[in-house]
Amino acid sequence: DAGVIQSxxxxxxxxxxxxTLRCKPISGHDYLFWYRQTMMRGxxxxxxxxxxxxxxxxxxxxxxxxxxxxxxxxSTLKIQPSEPRDSAVYFCASSxxxxxxxxxxxxxxxxxxxxxx
Amino acid sequence: KNQVxxxxxxxxxxxxxxxxxxxxxxxxxxxxxxxxxxxxxRGPVSLTIMTFSENTKSNGRYTATLDADxxxxxxxxxxxxxxDSASYICVVSSPRGSTLGRLYFGRxxxxxxxx
Numbered sequence: 049d050a051g052v053i054q055s056x057x058x059x060x061x062x063x064x065x066x067x068t069l070r071c072k073p074i075s076g077h078d079y080l081f082w083y084r085q086t087m088m089r090g091x092x093x094x095x096x097x098x099x100x101x102x103x104x105x106x107x108x109x110x111x112x113x114x115x116x117x118x119x120x121x122x123s124t125l126k127i128q129p130s131e132p133r134d135s136a137v138y139f140c141a142s143s144x145x146x147x148x149x150x151x152x153x154x155x156x157x158x159x160x161x162x163x164x165x
Numbered sequence: 166k167n168q169v170x171x172x173x174x175x176x177x178x179x180x181x182x183x184x185x186x187x188x189x190x191x192x193x194x195x196x197x198x199x200x201x202x203x204x205x206x207r208g209p210v211s212l213t214i215m216t217f218s219e220n221t222k223s224n225g226r227y228t229a230t231l232d233a234d235x236x237x238x239x240x241x242x243x244x245x246x247x248x249d250s251a252s253y254i255c256v257v258s259s260p261r262g263s264t265l266g267r268l269y270f271g272r273x274x275x276x277x278x279x280x
Contacts, residue, residue, distance in 0.1 A: 052208070141208070153199070
């Protein structure tokens with residue numbers, strides 16, 4: 049079975065440009081999560097969706113960040129305008145249905161390594 | 166403040182040896198504790214998930230323990246292999262309805278296994 053698929057794997061762009069990261073979760077998974085990972089701060093949860101609806105976006109650092117999930121098989125994380133401090137690895141993860149915080153593991157994609165010059 | 170602290174920050178062991186990684190947390194209320202393995206350049210992969218009532222869970226050569234009273238967990242790796250070289254991340258979950266159902270992440274332990 050295909051796992052969580054993220055694209056692109058690497059993105060290098062200049063400060064001020066719009067960046068769009070894409071994620072295809074595992075089919076049948078009801079939860080989708082976006083994370084950011086840096087050396088300084090480790091893994092941080094940015095936002096998560098349940099059945100395509102954003103549930104908690106309190107981890108989104110600024111209004112420059114936005115995330116959408118138009119259907120069960122696709123989500124985007126957008127940064128506009130991008131800044132050098134946004135450079136990080138961004139992960140998408142999905143998990144099966146069930147109560148949040150339950151015993152279902154999250155399945156991570158391999159991430160998008162984003163560099164803002 | 167809810168926190169998750171992992172130790173050691175890094176660890177080097179010889180192939181075939183055992184090792185134990187530690188995770189201490191102050192998160193409350195508590196829902197579950199997860200250990201993830203993250204290979205370089207890859208996403209984290211779930212090793213174990215333990216709830217309040219579980220104190221031991223194994224996944225092959227990996228055994229996690231949980232003491233909910235002292236808020237400590239450990240991950241024991243038996244007969245280490247070169248492929249165990251990775252970062253091991255401890256994640257503690259709070260239940261929905263409190264603190265917006267957040268996940269609390271440790272900074273990870275970087276394990277290197279030498280031949």
